[in-house]
Amino acid sequence: MSEERKFICVSCPLGCGLNVTLENGEVVNVTGNTCPRGAAYAKTEVSDPRRVFASTVRVSGGKLPVCPIRSKTPAPKAKLKEIARAVAELNVKAPIKIGQVLIHNVCGTDVDIVASRDLN
Amino acid sequence: MNNNIDVLIIGAGPAGVAAGIGAKKEGAERVVVLERDWDLGGILQQCIHPGFGLRTFREELTGPEYMHRFIQQAHEAGVEFRTNTMVFQIDKDTNAVWTMNKERGIECLNPKSIVLTMGCRERPAGAIRIPGTRPAGIYTAGTAQRFVNMEGYMPGKRAVILGSGDIGLIMARRMIWEGAEVEGVYEVMSWPGGLRRNIAQCLDDYGIPFHLQTTVMKIHGADRLEGVTVAKVDDKMTPIKGTERYVPCDTLLLAIGLIPENELSRMAGIDIHPVTGGPVVNDLLQTSNPAVFAAGNVVIVYDLVDNVSDEGLIAGANAAKFAAGKISPNVKRIPVKGGENVRLYSPQFVTGEADTIIYMRVTHPIEQACKVIAEPGLYTQRLRYARPGEMNEVRIKAADIQAKPDLKEITVDIQPL
Numbered sequence: 001m002s003e004e005r006k007f008i009c010v011s012c013p014l015g016c017g018l019n020v021t022l023e024n025g026e027v028v029n030v031t032g033n034t035c036p037r038g039a040a041y042a043k044t045e046v047s048d049p050r051r052v053f054a055s056t057v058r059v060s061g062g063k064l065p066v067c068p069i070r071s072k073t074p075a076p077k078a079k080l081k082e083i084a085r086a087v088a089e090l091n092v093k094a095p096i097k098i099g100q101v102l103i104h105n106v107c108g109t110d111v112d113i114v115a116s117r118d119l120n
Numbered sequence: 121m122n123n124n125i126d127v128l129i130i131g132a133g134p135a136g137v138a139a140g141i142g143a144k145k146e147g148a149e150r151v152v153v154l155e156r157d158w159d160l161g162g163i164l165q166q167c168i169h170p171g172f173g174l175r176t177f178r179e180e181l182t183g184p185e186y187m188h189r190f191i192q193q194a195h196e197a198g199v200e201f202r203t204n205t206m207v208f209q210i211d212k213d214t215n216a217v218w219t220m221n222k223e224r225g226i227e228c229l230n231p232k233s234i235v236l237t238m239g240c241r242e243r244p245a246g247a248i249r250i251p252g253t254r255p256a257g258i259y260t261a262g263t264a265q266r267f268v269n270m271e272g273y274m275p276g277k278r279a280v281i282l283g284s285g286d287i288g289l290i291m292a293r294r295m296i297w298e299g300a301e302v303e304g305v306y307e308v309m310s311w312p313g314g315l316r317r318n319i320a321q322c323l324d325d326y327g328i329p330f331h332l333q334t335t336v337m338k339i340h341g342a343d344r345l346e347g348v349t350v351a352k353v354d355d356k357m358t359p360i361k362g363t364e365r366y367v368p369c370d371t372l373l374l375a376i377g378l379i380p381e382n383e384l385s386r387m388a389g390i391d392i393h394p395v396t397g398g399p400v401v402n403d404l405l406q407t408s409n410p411a412v413f414a415a416g417n418v419v420i421v422y423d424l425v426d427n428v429s430d431e432g433l434i435a436g437a438n439a440a441k442f443a444a445g446k447i448s449p450n451v452k453r454i455p456v457k458g459g460e461n462v463r464l465y466s467p468q469f470v471t472g473e474a475d476t477i478i479y480m481r482v483t484h485p486i487e488q489a490c491k492v493i494a495e496p497g498l499y500t501q502r503l504r505y506a507r508p509g510e511m512n513e514v515r516i517k518a519a520d521i522q523a524k525p526d527l528k529e530i531t532v533d534i535q536p537l
Contacts, residue, residue: 008320015316
């Protein structure tokens with residue numbers, strides 16, 4: 001069974017409009033991309049869509065009341081809400097170092113939540 | 121008073137930090153960056169989402185991560201930073217820079233050259249005169265971003281976003297991730313203000329409706345915002361009767377444009393371009409005052425921080441050259457003109473001293489194959505489309521300028537093929 005889908009590639013600021021052809025749920029053709037990342041994006045978007053999650057955690061004793069965090073690698077899109085809740089429950093003591101792992105394997109996704117700035 | 125400062129940079133955001141690095145690399149002895157905030161990084165401190173530095177670092181960093189790398193480089197290069205330091209005056213004739221700091225008091229600095237890197241501000245609510253009341257709950261998107269990402273406050277529970285600039289799109293997703301509701305994004309123009317990928321990953325991902333040619337007509341609420349009336353507009357941006365709709369909300373975020381911040385530049389008597397809102401510069405990023413350079417969003421509002429950093433490096437390096445007496449007062453001054461569909465561009469003059477990039481934006485989108493050109497015969501590049509929200513550039517080689525000694529003017533344009 002053949003299916004056509006359209007995506008906007010989010011790999012870079014160009015934002016290419018991708019036309020994706022699927023056969024039995026598998027990507028068989030991608031057009032509209034400028035570079036190979038577009039085709040790779042289409043494939044993961046169909047099989048295992050992921051996004052980098054970025055938010056803040058509460059901080060005690062820091063110069064700011066919150067510290068920015070991110071998922072070190074892209075996390076499964078379907079788990080983002082759950083990850084947001086897990087991150088919201090966290091309270092971290094300053095000082096915090098950029099890259100410091102704050103939650104290991106968040107929500108069983110194999111993705112780490114890390115601090116994205118130094119905060120004293 | 122002589123403080124032995126070669127290059128003084130105003131603002132430690134991406135442009136200023138890069139300018140510091142550029143100046144040190146060019147050999148300037150003493151390079152000082154002044155910053156009014158207690159920390160370095162400028163607006164990128166609050167831009168905690170990924171998407172920065174793909175070109176510079178080959179990976180997508182968050183704003184704080186991007187600045188962390190540049191700040192480290194600046195420290196290694198020997199750039200001096202003074203935080204909590206506000207510049208309140210630049211004297212027109214002497215280029216003296218007056219600063220204020222809680223510990224140091226008021227100081228007068230006399231650097232050999234200055235780089236302006238004050239960035240830009242958001243266009244405020246007052247600029248668009250929406251009828252109705254003036255309750256609490258109306259913020260520019262960047263103010264809300266600072267509340268959420270740096271101060272730990274949520275501006276509200278149900279937001280409407282007016283304008284589709286990138287900060288508004290990013291904040292739509294941010295509000296969702298913090299558990300709020302976003303009723304929709306409204307854009308008065310018939311095309312989006314921000315990047316398409318932000319519409320995809322910030323709105324479409326979360327099913328947030330995006331309404332083009334629709335605007336907020338009225339604000340309702342006494343103490344706190346209770347709702348807004350939205351309506352569709354025609355091609356002349358006049359509201360269409362009968363399309364009004366009341367939208368209950370407690371928060372209205374405005375993402376309606378950015379304006380270069382040039383109070384100091386004006387005070388210093390520097391020529392400001394009427395369209396960009398930034399200093400008129402040549403390709404050395406030198407302003408109408410030869411000792412004063414400018415880079416980044418204070419000159420023209422860029423889409424990408426990579427470009428801001430690039431321009432900062434150039435301005436810093438040229439300010440260092442000026443401080444060392446290595447820039448001739450008689451550099452060429454070939455004016456750049458914009459074609460019919462070019463809304464703004466920078467720099468406005470080309471010297472031919474170095475290869476250069478002229479950045480520009482179209483007025484109206486061209487949704488077909490087109491070309492970006494610099495005439496006479498200096499550059500041509502095919503494009504799949506041109507959109508106001510996505511900056512275009514032409515690259516000009518110094519050798520090509522030097523090979524045309526009679527060149528009187530350069531025209532940049534984007535035309536359909």
